[in-house]
Amino acid sequence: MRRLLALVALSMFVTTACTDSAPTPTDPGGMSASIVTVPGCPTPTEIRQQITGLFPLGQGLILAQATFDAIVIKVALSKTAEAQKLAAKLIQFTNNQFSAGKLRPTATAAKVATLNSALACFVGLTPANATDVTVGIVDPNQTAPTTTVVAPSLQAGIQIKKTDVNEPTVVTVFFVAETLLTDLRKYPKNYQFSSSAAEFNTPVLVGLCPDAPPDPISKLRVAHNVPDPNPTGIEILPSADPGPLGLCPSASLMKSWSRDFALSGLERFAEWFAPAPLSATAAAVVGGTGIGGTTKKLSVFGAVDPTAVEFQSDGWFFKQISNLDPVPGEWTTIAPTVENGWTPGAAPFGSADVSECGLPTPATAWSVGTTILLRRDVFVPLGTSSMTIDVLIDNDVHAFVNGWDISGGNLINEGCANQHPLTFTAYPGVESPLRPGEVNKIFIRGTDRGVQSYLDAKITFQTPSP
Numbered sequence: 001m002r003r004l005l006a007l008v009a010l011s012m013f014v015t016t017a018c019t020d021s022a023p024t025p026t027d028p029g030g031m032s033a034s035i036v037t038v039p040g041c042p043t044p045t046e047i048r049q050q051i052t053g054l055f056p057l058g059q060g061l062i063l064a065q066a067t068f069d070a071i072v073i074k075v076a077l078s079k080t081a082e083a084q085k086l087a088a089k090l091i092q093f094t095n096n097q098f099s100a101g102k103l104r105p106t107a108t109a110a111k112v113a114t115l116n117s118a119l120a121c122f123v124g125l126t127p128a129n130a131t132d133v134t135v136g137i138v139d140p141n142q143t144a145p146t147t148t149v150v151a152p153s154l155q156a157g158i159q160i161k162k163t164d165v166n167e168p169t170v171v172t173v174f175f176v177a178e179t180l181l182t183d184l185r186k187y188p189k190n191y192q193f194s195s196s197a198a199e200f201n202t203p204v205l206v207g208l209c210p211d212a213p214p215d216p217i218s219k220l221r222v223a224h225n226v227p228d229p230n231p232t233g234i235e236i237l238p239s240a241d242p243g244p245l246g247l248c249p250s251a252s253l254m255k256s257w258s259r260d261f262a263l264s265g266l267e268r269f270a271e272w273f274a275p276a277p278l279s280a281t282a283a284a285v286v287g288g289t290g291i292g293g294t295t296k297k298l299s300v301f302g303a304v305d306p307t308a309v310e311f312q313s314d315g316w317f318f319k320q321i322s323n324l325d326p327v328p329g330e331w332t333t334i335a336p337t338v339e340n341g342w343t344p345g346a347a348p349f350g351s352a353d354v355s356e357c358g359l360p361t362p363a364t365a366w367s368v369g370t371t372i373l374l375r376r377d378v379f380v381p382l383g384t385s386s387m388t389i390d391v392l393i394d395n396d397v398h399a400f401v402n403g404w405d406i407s408g409g410n411l412i413n414e415g416c417a418n419q420h421p422l423t424f425t426a427y428p429g430v431e432s433p434l435r436p437g438e439v440n441k442i443f444i445r446g447t448d449r450g451v452q453s454y455l456d457a458k459i460t461f462q463t464p465s466p
Contacts, residue, residue, distance in 0.1 A: 036076045040128030041121035044072050050115045054107045060097055064090060068119075075123060081196070083123040084170045088137040091116050095134070095152075113152035117174075125172045125194075132156075132175040132191075139168045149173055150245060155209040156191040156301070157245035164200040171195045171298075180302045181225050182234045182381065187211055190302035193224075203294035207242030210291065210303035221463055222293030224301040226382060233437065235382035236306060237293025238464040247290040293463075308378050309459040311392070312360060314346035319373045320366065323447055327373065332400040332443040336375035348392070349374070349446070350417075350454035357416035359392075359454055366446070366453045374444040374455070383463055384436045389424045390458040392417040393446055397455070400443040401426040404433030410447070417454040 037043050042050075051068060055061035067090045074083035097103050098112050117133040120126040126133055136149030138160045149171050150157035156173055176192045187210035210220055221239060225231035291303055309315070317336030321327075336342040349372055350362035366372045380387060389406070391397050394417040399407040406424045413420050428434040446455040 036072050038075070038122050038124070042118040044068075044122075047115070047118050047122060050111070050118060054094065054103050054111060054115060055097070056102075056104050060093075060102060064093065067093075071119070071123060080124055081170075084125055084135075084196070085137055085168060087119045087123040087125065088135040088170045091119055091135045092137070109152055116152065120172060120174070125170065126174050126192075130174045130176075134173050136171045137168060138162060138165050138171065140165050146244075147171075148245060150247070151175070151191065154247050154249050155189055156193075157207050157242075157247055158193055158298075159205040159244055160200065161202070161204070164202055164204055165197055166201070167197075169195055169197045176300055178225075178300050180223055180234050180300065180304060181231055182223065182304060183379065184223075184234075184308060184381075185305040187213055187220060187303040187305070190300055192300050193298040195298050198297075200296045203238075203296050205240055205242070205244065205292055205294055206237070206298075206301055207245040207247050207290050207292040208301060208303055209248035209289070213289075213291075213303070214305070217289055217291060219305060219307075220291050220303045221306050222291055222301055223304045223381065223383075224295065224299045226297075226299065228297065228299040231299065233379070233381060234304070235295075236304065236384060236461060236463050237295050238383070238385075240292040240294045242290040242292030245290070245292070306384075306461040306463070307458065308380075308387075308461060309376070309457065311390075311456050311458045312347055312363065314344075314363075315376055316345050316347055316349075317342035317375045318345045318349065318364065319343070321371050321373065323369065323371050323449075325371065327371075327445060329403070331373065331375075333403045333441045334375070336377070342375060348454060348456035350394070351448075351452045353452050354394075354417075354454050357394075357418060357452075357454075359416065359418055360456075362454065366448070366455065368448055368453050369450050370448060370453075372446045372448075372453075372455060374442075374446070374457070376442050377439045378442055378459060380434060380436045380438065380440050380461065382437045384428070384434070384461045385464045386428075386462045387426045387434055387440070388460050388462065389426075389442070389444070390460070391422045391424070391444065392454060392456045393422065394452060394454040395449045396447040397422065398445040398447075399424045400441075401433040402435060402441050403443075406433060410445070417456070 051064045055064050067086055071083050071086045094112055117130055120133045120135050121128055125135055132151045132153050134149055134151050136147055138147035140162050142162050146159050146161050148159045151173050172194045174192055176190055180186055189211055208222055222237045223234045226235045319342055334340055345364035348360055348362045349364045349366040351368050389399055393413050396410055396412050398410040406426045426434040428436050444457055
């Protein structure tokens with residue numbers, strides 16, 4: 001009985017699709033679907049050949065070709081949204097069949113990825129020549145609680161709960177050469193994540209596999225360009241466990257993530273058009289690593305090191321004054337220019353005799369028994385929940401962010417600078433110093449009281465914990 005219903009569903013769908021598109025001599029849009037082309041994308045004939053090269057004779061091939069015929073018709077009728085939803089289902093079905101070992105013996109991940117790219121391009125989900133493409137669809141009425149959409153290379157993915165959308169929503173993931181708009185250290189590869197929904201109801205999980213990540217990889221964060229579609233900076237995402245996405249394989253055990261492949265192809269096809277649409281699949285990965293974050297909006301995503309300024313960095317501006325000289329309040333935020341009396345310099349700042357403390361040789365001289373003032377501007381990305389300034393000082397230190405005292409006054413420190421490291425934290429808020437999404441002004445006053453001098457600082461952005 002179930003097989004009969006599936007055959008009826010297939011027949012009704014194909015009949016409806018053909019009736020919907022039947023061209024007539026007087027139809028202004030009466031172009032034969034067989035000659036529909038999309039500039040820069042493979043032709044329908046080329047895509048059909050790819051499908052035939054992947055699927056063996058049988059129900060799977062029939063379903064794939066019938067679905068693509070319906071896609072061509074929808075494109076010919078300019079029913080783009082419907083064509084994109086069908087393409088998403090066909091891509092998912094192909095991925096499922098490949099993971100289950102039901103395609104031809106000559107089928108490879110690269111060939112599946114090529115078909116995915118061709119379909120996504122043909123329906124306008126990706127630009128021409130996009131690579132490592134995958135497309136999924138999530139429906140609020142589907143049976144599965146989540147939909148997981150993962151790039152064929154397993155280098156990027158997204159997981160969406162069915163309650164995150166209000167209507168069937170197409171999600172696309174593909175590799176891009178575009179970079180993140182930040183001065184933070186970046187770790188490509190970057191991926192474009194896009195959705196037919198402008199925003200999800202709650203934050204969704206996204207994950208990436210950074211190239212040549214540091215050890216530990218946990219220091220990296222997922223970030224994306226904002227605002228879309230005309231970004232001017234980045235937002236750092238709250239960190240999250242990427243495990244459910246199954247990314248970054250060191251060894252792969254390809255299997256279904258969310259489907260039972262016991263159903264035949266025709267039964268699955270009938271299920272596509274029932275109230276519980278097909279859920280996406282991914283690979284379960286052994287020994288994989290990666291980073292994850294949560295977001296409600298999609299754009300270009302990549303990995304960044306949230307350390308804005310490392311120890312022993314250049315980019316500082318400084319002044320040396322007497323320990324008795326006053327420090328005007330406006331100096332904590334004044335533009336650190338040569339015209340304003342500031343000199344560019346690299347950290348660490350100090351005297352030459354610090355080697356006995358095991359400290360790096362100072363890059364910029366700071367005379368013993370004097371005061372040094374440091375200034376620099378730092379752009380703080382959106383999504384930053386706090387910023388820390390780690391300080392190594394011999395002797396005393398007073399730190400400010402945007403004119404706010406974050407050290408609790410001038411702190412007295414004795415002994416070698418590395419014996420008593422200090423950390424100061426700035427938070428965002430109406431009555432707080434930190435301003436995410438803006439350039440923030442850092443000011444550090446170091447005072448030396450004799451023997452040897454030393455000052456260095458590290459600035460790091462934090463994001464909310466999962």
